[in-house]
Amino acid sequence: MTDAAPPQKTALWEDFLEIFYAPSRVFARRGGNEWGIPLLVLIVLAAILTFATWGLLKPLVDAESARAFAERVSKLNLTPEQIEQQRDAIAKFSGFVPIIIIAATAVLPLIVGLFLWLVGKAVGAVESLGEAIMIGVYSYFPRLIGSVVLAGQAALMPEDKLKGLASVSIGPARFMDPEQTSAGMLAMAGRLDLFIVWSTVLLAIGLKVKGKVSMGQAAIAAFVVWLLGSIQAIAALVRG
Numbered sequence: 001m002t003d004a005a006p007p008q009k010t011a012l013w014e015d016f017l018e019i020f021y022a023p024s025r026v027f028a029r030r031g032g033n034e035w036g037i038p039l040l041v042l043i044v045l046a047a048i049l050t051f052a053t054w055g056l057l058k059p060l061v062d063a064e065s066a067r068a069f070a071e072r073v074s075k076l077n078l079t080p081e082q083i084e085q086q087r088d089a090i091a092k093f094s095g096f097v098p099i100i101i102i103a104a105t106a107v108l109p110l111i112v113g114l115f116l117w118l119v120g121k122a123v124g125a126v127e128s129l130g131e132a133i134m135i136g137v138y139s140y141f142p143r144l145i146g147s148v149v150l151a152g153q154a155a156l157m158p159e160d161k162l163k164g165l166a167s168v169s170i171g172p173a174r175f176m177d178p179e180q181t182s183a184g185m186l187a188m189a190g191r192l193d194l195f196i197v198w199s200t201v202l203l204a205i206g207l208k209v210k211g212k213v214s215m216g217q218a219a220i221a222a223f224v225v226w227l228l229g230s231i232q233a234i235a236a237l238v239r240g
Contacts, residue, residue, distance in 0.1 A: 035113075061156060
């Protein structure tokens with residue numbers, strides 16, 4: 001019995017197409033030292049899309065900020081001057097949101113890869129840290145499509161329907177009224193967005209391929225990583 005032939009190397013640009021319809025092939029042929037350029041491509045594409053769609057998404061982000069600000073003011077005994085100062089600070093901060101989004105795109109795949117590596121060891125996976133980071137990087141590519149889908153909806157939906165990011169979520173958060181739903185419940189529903197779930201599925205597929213574990217074990221590990229990414233939402237849900 002002969003050993004299986006190693007996966008055929010292909011041009012890197014093919015990875016950025018196949019990750020959407022043949023992720024197993026991408027993970028099989030890429031090694032643990034081949035995540036740097038994909039991460040750079042991810043950051044560049046995220047930057048282009050963020051700045052190109054920011055005009056459409058800014059009103060949604062502003063709605064989220066205004067709602068959070070109103071909730072904060074209702075819980076604190078602030079003077080009119082303090083309220084105005086905080087409102088000005090939020091307005092200034094909103095100008096940095098695109099930069100924060102791009103910075104998060106650069107850092108979060110690495111953190112996800114680290115978590116996947118640690119959790120993978122608990123289920124018997126044998127992937128290296130570099131391979132786990134590679135999986136984490138490629139798992140973020142569906143979120144680029146997600147940003148386009150969000151912006152497209154923001155451009156086409158009636159203005160009175162756009163009450164925040166949940167309004168354009170492809171998931172249960174879309175059907176919740178942000179003005180009547182707790183922030184924790186809304187955040188947890190947002191974690192069930194199609195593109196976040198898609199990224200989580202890619203983590204499981206990548207761990208199965210590189211970690212040499214069953215799909216069930218890989219799915220458990222990916223779910224735990226999803227839970228770790230949901231800690232803030234879970235904490236808000238518990239606080240009520």
